[in-house]
Amino acid sequence: MTWIHQQPAWPHFYWDDKTLSTPLASVRHQQGRLLGRMDALGFSFQREASLNALTNEVVKSSAIEGEHLNREEVRSSIAQKLGMDQGGRLPASRHVEGIVEVMLDATQAYQQPLSEERLCAWHCALFPTGFSGMTPIMVGMWRPPSAGAMQVISSSYGHTKVHFEAPEATRLPDEMAAFLAWFAADGGLDPVLKAGVAHFWFITLHPFEDGNGRIARAIADMALARADQTPQRFYSMSAQIEAERKHYYAQLERQQRGSLDITPWLGWFLGCLERAIGSAGEALGAVLHKARVWECLHPYAVNERQRVVLNRMLGDFEGYLNTSKYAKLAKCSNDTALRDITALLAWGVLVQNPAKGRSTSYRLVTAEELRQFDPSKQP
Structure with a gap:
């Protein structure tokens, strides 16, 4: 050879x-x-x-x-x-x-x-x-x-x-x-x-x-x-x-x-x-999605509690978010957690799941949903 x-x-x-x-x-x-x-x-x-x-x-x-x-x-x-x-x-x-x-x-x-x-x-x-x-x-x-x-x-x-x-x-x-x-x-x-x-x-x-x-x-x-x-x-x-x-x-x-x-x-x-x-x-999908989420939030006054929770959800968060989980992550009361969540829903970065009542939970918006929410933000 x-x-x-x-x-x-x-x-x-x-x-x-x-x-x-x-x-x-x-x-x-x-x-x-x-x-x-x-x-x-x-x-x-x-x-x-x-x-x-x-x-x-x-x-x-x-x-x-x-x-x-x-x-x-x-x-x-x-x-x-x-x-x-x-x-x-x-x-x-x-x-x-x-x-x-x-x-x-x-x-x-x-x-x-x-x-x-x-x-x-x-x-x-x-x-x-x-x-x-x-x-x-x-x-x-x-x-x-x-x-x-x-x-x-x-x-x-x-x-x-x-x-x-x-x-x-x-x-x-x-x-x-x-x-x-x-x-x-x-x-x-x-x-x-x-x-x-x-x-x-x-x-x-x-x-x-x-x-x-x-x-x-x-x-x-x-x-x-x-x-x-x-x-x-x-x-x-x-x-x-x-x-x-x-x-x-x-x-x-x-x-x-x-x-x-x-x-x-x-x-x-x-x-x-x-x-x-x-x-x-x-x-790089997760990184790009994270960037799009923060781009979507740019016009709004995101508080530090919301920033902490969103960064966690954009990282290694498992399962869905609910009021008590938010309160624990943000170290705040359930009432404050609900106000923060309501704002994030209105801003289009959180989506409420179908279940109601005590089973109410939320998930992060998907890339496709972000595009539908604001068509001007294309990847």
């Missing part, structure tokens, strides 16, 4: 620009539309949407590797590092803190150069104890020859299959120097395509003993942040990759066994990215 990194012309990748021009243009169009939608929102809503996307990116990138992180722990860590007041922060483990630091460094400092020192610092952050599970690894340095061949294998009924074999460790200093020089150069390549090439190139080199997939995706996120020209993240590539994990690994393996023509890989990467951006609309 001849692996792609054993090709005589390695690492001079090439691709068919004509084949990729249409999907690339489509991705760029979808990026522009998403960024345009987010620009129309206030700063606080943009930050909340970015927090959701970054949380997805960290959680799903680890899930691709079979590691399941506590989502609220990740979210709390990101919010704290970005200076966002989330209230009731959940303490994050040293391991989660490290993974979050890598993602934030890649996306928030996307304009800074990518260097060997930076990559090694990311690796140290991913493995703060010097162990991968129960196995000690060399942290913060390229994998040493003593670690042996770097292979991805599977076994069934006594048969072992090698899916991928990385270059020998002795090649890594020169290989990584070439990769970093290419990443730093302004060769006129669209940053979206650069993200796809960088992802594949780094995965092929597999320079560390562990954590290569997560770091490859962080590098791609850095390139995508450069493409968007903003540290704010509104979509998660890793979330889409995790949803298509079998195809992801199949594409990587197929390309590792192929030629230096990486058109198929880049075509899949662009398609996956477009689906990620498309899924962002659904993932």
Whole structure:
């Protein structure tokens, strides 16, 4: 078997620009539309949407590797590092803190150069104890020859299959120097395509003993942040990759066994990215709905009690609202709660459910109902 990194012309990748021009243009169009939608929102809503996307990116990138992180722990860590007041922060483990630091460094400092020192610092952050599970690894340095061949294998009924074999460790200093020089150069390549090439190139080199997939995706996120020209993240590539994990690994393996023509890989990467951006609309639905609700309330004098209850309902509130629940959340009397609720009904953000009497309850207005209530407020 001849692996792609054993090709005589390695690492001079090439691709068919004509084949990729249409999907690339489509991705760029979808990026522009998403960024345009987010620009129309206030700063606080943009930050909340970015927090959701970054949380997805960290959680799903680890899930691709079979590691399941506590989502609220990740979210709390990101919010704290970005200076966002989330209230009731959940303490994050040293391991989660490290993974979050890598993602934030890649996306928030996307304009800074990518260097060997930076990559090694990311690796140290991913493995703060010097162990991968129960196995000690060399942290913060390229994998040493003593670690042996770097292979991805599977076994069934006594048969072992090698899916991928990385270059020998002795090649890594020169290989990584070439990769970093290419990443730093302004060769006129669209940053979206650069993200796809960088992802594949780094995965092929597999320079560390562990954590290569997560770091490859962080590098791609850095390139995508450069493409968007903003540290704010509104979509998660890793979330889409995790949803298509079998195809992801199949594409990587197929390309590792192929030629230096990486058109198929880049075509899949662009398609996956477009689906990620498309899924962002659904993932951001709650944030967009929250923004529309507050936009609808802009002409009215919303008091602090109403603000507290509405924010709770727009967050993790379960079930329906009634007068006693409102009074408890707002720390007020039932009479005051009923007056506040009556106003919110008149303003069109609460809807009364059919049951009457002691069973009277209320729910938040849906996006469709908001459009009907005020047709001028279209998404």
